[in-house]
Amino acid sequence: MFRKLFINAFILLLAASCSQPLHLLKTETKNYRIEAAPGSDVDSMTYYRILPYRESLTAEMSAVLAVSDQAIDKGQPEGLLGDFVADACLSAARQNYVPADNIPADFVFLNNGGLRNALPKGNITKGNVFELMPFENELVVLKIKGTLVKKIFNFIAEKDGAPVAGVQFAIKNKEAVNILINHQPFDSTKTYKVVTSDYLANGGDQLSFLKEANERESMNLKVRDAIFRYLQQKTKAGEHIVVKKDERISYAR
């Protein structure tokens, strides 16, 4: 008889649990760090799933392109990585950009969000450059009015810096001041040529105003390929990669 009662109670409870939310007693949380440590196992099935991919990838990506004297990482308002990539793009523009109007490019402007990994001290491999610049973005040259150029500099100031080359300025109260372009004081009535990525030129990173550019020319060169060339040229010249901050962006005192 008791058993029957239990079964009825059980059915009732089941019915209740279907329509009413369960009561939450407590939560416990934990974050695991994934690292090579004692007790941290490697799953064999996963390892062998990856292996054939890794082997053909390593064959392709382990080529050493250059040797760096220092680790190259991001920084604000100026960072070694931003300086390095922007310099590589400026160098590419000096060598590869054939302007229709015979006026060379003035400066380079990129975004920190587009630099995806640091470069190590020592050997820099093709794979390192892919990780730094995994995107297929291409370099473009925009011809823009001085008023828009000022917007770019204020955008950079607002973000506490961005990768630039060919310019020098200071940040004061989130605004760009004392701007030099090609060592000349910035003139808002002039038209300038800025080298950037097609991603930013298309309005990426909330830069919709860049779409107002007067003219746009493609360099038919990926940002990543510009970095490859820069590294290979240094190596060919027998040089290591040496990057030093040159105060191209600073905070105004």
Add this chain to the structure above:
Amino acid sequence: MNGSAMPGRRNFLKTLAGSAALLGMGASPLELLAKQDIEKLTILHTNDVHSRIDPFPDNDPKYAGLGGTARRAALIKKIRAEEKNVLLLDSGDSFQGTPYFNMYGGELEFKLMSDMGYDASTIGNHDFDNGMDGLVKQLPNANFSLLCSNYDFSDTPLNNHTQPYKLFEKGGIRIGVFGIGIELQGLVDKKLYGNTVYNDPLSKARYYSHFLKEEKKCDLVICLSHLGYQYKEQKISDEIFAGESEHIDLILGGHTHTFLDEPVHFKNKNGKEILVAQVGWAGIKLGRIDYYFEKNSKKKDAVGTSLKISRKSSAI
């Protein structure tokens, strides 16, 4: 690790027999069941793995030796061996960041996630990096669901390949999971996302979380978000989302690569607790949240029900 976990329904008969023996001693069987019938749900989560199949190399300036899918897979297997009810989720941007993506287009990323038994993922902005066709091409390698409730893919190749939400049932616990994506304009090149229509995340989240909690009677509502944890400017983020929500219990976030030491407690619109979690990026960490539910706690359920009515009216 699971010493405090109590037996679920599968041990119910044993409990029943024990209760019958105790009945003579005055303990009510209902009370006894309520005390003993605890079900534990383990949520495991990652975000922004960005094609980090292998650990960072030893010469990496920041993360040398960290991460690696084979180690994450081993850890997940170990946890699955210990726990009955596991849900494994990702908050987007599985793609882009190492040559694995440049060479294989995301094939290995999705195959490994399938191997590890991911239940669902939302779509991050970088998952569009090979365009809509590039993502569609990899879908046969994914045996988990892609969830996003605020991207309308009707006029794109992704049409009918994603779902706004998914229901799971683990050990009698009903879990509703839905996805929320970040605004693509100004972030992703238009040529990559094509005719995807971005809808307001808050209104979609309000609808789906209410639907999952009230209509589908979920015990737990999880939002897989790729909005980002917080911003200096007034831009919609998980932080703002948490305060504006009413029916979400947990936001598993991404995009900003934020390493939260542990999930952050927020109060939702009704002053009720909501958790926001994010575990950085690159598969350096695996997040875990264990929920202990009391089954058949009739008295407390009644309280929950009355609260629900007042919440409903305040929502209108």
